[in-house]
Amino acid sequence: MTYSLRTVDKRSAKILPLPIRKTFIANVVRDQASALHPYGALVVAPLAQAAGVPHATPRLVYVRPGEAHFDQYEEKLSDRLYMLEEKYNDQRAISGEIAGAHDIVGPNKMLNHRYEENDHFIDQLAFARARLLDLLIGDWDRHVGQWEWAEYKENGEHLYRPIPKDRDNAFYRFGGGLFSWLFSRKWAIRKFESFTADYKDVKALMINSEFFDARAMPHVTGEQFDSLAHVLQKEISDQVIEQAVRQLPKEVYLLQRKELASQLKSRRDKLDEAAREFYEILSVRVLVVGTDKEDRFEVKRMAGGDTEVVVRRKSDKVVMYRRVFLPAETKEIVLHGLAENDIFWVRGEADKGIQIKIVGGRGQDEIYDTSEVQGWGKKTWVYDTPRETKLEGGPETKDKTSRKPEVNFFDREGYRR
Structure with missing residues (x-):
């Protein structure tokens, strides 16, 4: 000691x-x-x-x-x-x-x-x-x-x-x-x-x-x-x-x-x-962060606006994260894929929905959005570099991809607080 x-x-x-x-x-x-x-x-x-x-x-x-x-x-x-x-x-x-x-x-x-x-x-x-x-x-x-x-x-x-x-x-x-x-x-x-x-x-x-x-x-x-x-x-x-x-x-x-x-x-x-x-x-804006390994993010919009987020290891499909968010509490969920080749799925229909921001990170990411939310404004925003990203969007998708590599930045140690 x-x-x-x-x-x-x-x-x-x-x-x-x-x-x-x-x-x-x-x-x-x-x-x-x-x-x-x-x-x-x-x-x-x-x-x-x-x-x-x-x-x-x-x-x-x-x-x-x-x-x-x-x-x-x-x-x-x-x-x-x-x-x-x-x-x-x-x-x-x-x-x-x-x-x-x-x-x-x-x-x-x-x-x-x-x-x-x-x-x-x-x-x-x-x-x-x-x-x-x-x-x-x-x-x-x-x-x-x-x-x-x-x-x-x-x-x-x-x-x-x-x-x-x-x-x-x-x-x-x-x-x-x-x-x-x-x-x-x-x-x-x-x-x-x-x-x-x-x-x-x-x-x-x-x-x-x-x-x-x-x-x-x-x-x-x-x-x-x-x-x-x-x-x-x-x-x-x-x-x-x-x-x-x-x-x-x-x-x-x-x-x-x-x-x-x-x-x-x-x-x-x-x-x-x-x-x-x-x-x-804490719940107004929530970070859901993956790893430098290959991860799979699954977002399900449900009736009433509740939103389930699940993160799995791609290697064995073990669930690393699961939580259901309520629209009365949470305004925005930010998904960070970090490195390697990640997959993001957003699906489901709802009369209202929580804003989802997807930051793919480094790697050849795949992003699919088939969700539908009633009302104005797109509820799924995608940030990544377009060169190695496969993006299949839908009516809720807002493409915010950029050639600038800082679009994928994630502060791991608090340097930009």
Whole structure:
């Protein structure tokens, strides 16, 4: 096992260039740093334990002045308070809740494996559970780099389960001063959502994680979100919350125990409502992404506007993805074929329909659209390069093929967020 030593005192203004360290911008940065709860990670660990989400268990340590063991870093690191916590970054950390894992990998390696191979999958329900815990504690900064992934080998497949890290923004309180109040408005920097007893803006808690949420949970339905929320409401009992808050240093506990426990209980009780809103935001536009192997995408439009999407491996016809989308929830489904020779079938008749965008990707793709939807506007848009694409369209097909290779671009690692 390896460990990290993370300072409790966050002095973010030091990262600014010298010319602006004495300007109002530095004040805004200090405001943001002061919004962090310095001991929040201590409270998160027991909550994650109860929720069944893998986690580090940090503890406070003080490095004494003149500590010789730091050698050349002694002057820089001594006489400061730190969080000492486990790092889940390689096989040495496989123990406890993830004892059955084969390996631990970073997010970019996980995503590359997921898209390059057709036997590598994300445990989407496990990720959804972890994201609901993020909602509960108000952690708005869950971007790609905030996760490690435990890799399991099950029934000949590779399955990745999330390990959250870096809880600096749990119980974040922003908006007390003039600058922070202005910057936290929806029309300014909306993502700075302050932790309160209510979920004032679920969307704000999703902004930094938008890229990863779209790729790691396209399979999870509203009913599954509801079920996960109800389970967490039972698992995170009043007793669990009280014990979690007790992890704060004594002096801080005496100051905050009532307010923080009360806010957590309130958010726990409303988690099902927040989970439903979370799901509804996710479901407006859904990515369904294939692999660099040969895949088959099947879209069936049904009466009433429901739309079934199935993705199969062409090699053995095993279903890798299946979900029925509802027009009241979803406005657009984007299918990405990535590499190799993929097949897309769109069929069925409906009185209304969800917009389908097909991005064929590299390879000699075949796209067939025989669907019919009443009303104005074409509901199947096709993006690919025309040279190697076989397109047999119908009344719903809009040909958006282009000679420009970027028509097939798919962001695998978040470079264009």
